[in-house]
Amino acid sequence: MSQRExxxxxxxxxxxxxxxxxxxxxxxxxxxxxxxxxxxxxxQSLEAPDRHGVPANVVLGFPTLDDYVANTRPGATRVFFGAxxxxxxxxxxxxxxxxxxxQHQLPLNNGPNxxxxxxxxxxTRVWSATELxxxxxxxxxxxxxxxxxxxxxxxxxxxxxxxxxxxxxRLSITYRATTDAPTVLNMTNHTYWNLAGEGSGDxxxxxxxxxxxxxxxxxxxxxxxxxPVPVEASPFDFRLPTAIGARIRAAHPxxxxxxxxDHNWVLDSSGASFAAQACDPVSGRLLTLWTSEPGLQxxxxxxxxxxxxxxxxxxxxxxxxxxxxxxxxxxSPNRQDFPSTVLRPGDVYHQETVFQLSTAD
Numbered sequence: 564m565s566q567r568e569x570x571x572x573x574x575x576x577x578x579x580x581x582x583x584x585x586x587x588x589x590x591x592x593x594x595x596x597x598x599x600x601x602x603x604x605x606x607q608s609l610e611a612p613d614r615h616g617v618p619a620n621v622v623l624g625f626p627t628l629d630d631y632v633a634n635t636r637p638g639a640t641r642v643f644f645g646a647x648x649x650x651x652x653x654x655x656x657x658x659x660x661x662x663x664x665x666q667h668q669l670p671l672n673n674g675p676n677x678x679x680x681x682x683x684x685x686x687t688r689v690w691s692a693t694e695l696x697x698x699x700x701x702x703x704x705x706x707x708x709x710x711x712x713x714x715x716x717x718x719x720x721x722x723x724x725x726x727x728x729x730x731x732x733r734l735s736i737t738y739r740a741t742t743d744a745p746t747v748l749n750m751t752n753h754t755y756w757n758l759a760g761e762g763s764g765d766x767x768x769x770x771x772x773x774x775x776x777x778x779x780x781x782x783x784x785x786x787x788x789x790x791p792v793p794v795e796a797s798p799f800d801f802r803l804p805t806a807i808g809a810r811i812r813a814a815h816p817x818x819x820x821x822x823x824x825d826h827n828w829v830l831d832s833s834g835a836s837f838a839a840q841a842c843d844p845v846s847g848r849l850l851t852l853w854t855s856e857p858g859l860q861x862x863x864x865x866x867x868x869x870x871x872x873x874x875x876x877x878x879x880x881x882x883x884x885x886x887x888x889x890x891x892x893x894x895s896p897n898r899q900d901f902p903s904t905v906l907r908p909g910d911v912y913h914q915e916t917v918f919q920l921s922t923a924d
Contacts, residue, residue, distance in 0.1 A: 571701040577628030589728040603686040604647030611920040614847030619760035643753040646686035652751040653893040660896035669715035702727035718746035740912035755884030758843035762877030767808025773801040775828035822865035854889035862886040
């Protein structure tokens with residue numbers, strides 16, 4: 564094996580009932596090492612070098628499968644560490660929507676709302692996995708059949724999520740899905756990042772830049788209200804690199820409602836375009852994100868608690884990581900003025916998001 568040849572291997576990670584769960588290790592020597600579970604499509608860890616070449620895991624996760632399963636049980640504060648989210652990422656108000664004059668009611672799992680596909684979303688499933696050895700990348704393709712009525716959603720959906728890691732320290736996530744009946748679909752990945760290393764404290768000193776001049780203001784239930792509003796002259800303006808914690812405690816009603824940032828930014832461009840960049844000033848690690856999606860949910864980890872113990876054995880706590888969830892807008896099935904999330908037979912759902920890790924000068 565040459566020095567620059569990538570590695571792909573499968574490991575036993577545990578069992579859910581009678582079903583084996585595996586972990587797939589994707590690695591480039593001197594670059595990134597990514598561990599993906601076929602349970603929930605979870606990115607369990609991602610090791611990236613700092614400016615001195617010293618690697619650290621920069622995503623939040625649990626050490627065992629039992630921890631992931633326990634976090635989905637009733638009464639747990641769901642955190643969705645690293646998981647594929649579906650059928651519908653983010654919130655649907657009152658868990659209800661009407662499609663082609665038919666009303667659909669979903670289970671409520673977030674106060675008055677349905678969140679991230681409900682209590683048994685895609686993050687709780689064991690996906691079928693295929694290893695990918697390609698010319699310039701290694702990866703794993705995950706596949707899942709979601710039957711008609713799954714989580715209250717209409718239509719049988721065949722979903723596919725592909726992770727690829729290349730020699731340029733890029734991790735791409737490609738989503739593809741079809742349906743046999745009209746439905747709504749909005750998938751994303753819910754990785755939490757801490758570019759200083761998971762379990763190292765809060766992310767408030769890390770900088771963030773978002774390619775967005777508008778965001779969706781929300782009501783007390785975190786459902787968008789009215790049209791997207793300008794970020795100008797507000798704590799929501801990240802058009803230039805700004806520390807995440809610089810204005811997080813400002814006296815702004817939207818920050819009070821969410822306990823920090825938990826909002827959808829309307830990206831200024833779409834179609835595999837630049838969406839965001841984050842940087843840790845100490846390690847120099849730089850995260851750049853491109854996506855084909857129209858929106859980016861930036862969540863500052865406001866509801867993470869001290870009882871969450873991560874892969875490194877350290878407790879996390881509030882603000883221990885931030886999420887950048889490329890997706891369509893919250894509650895789009897109830898908003899004709901938002902980009903549509905309707906998927907019909909014969910159409911193909913497709914989106915791609917790319918994360919690149921590098922170091923700042």
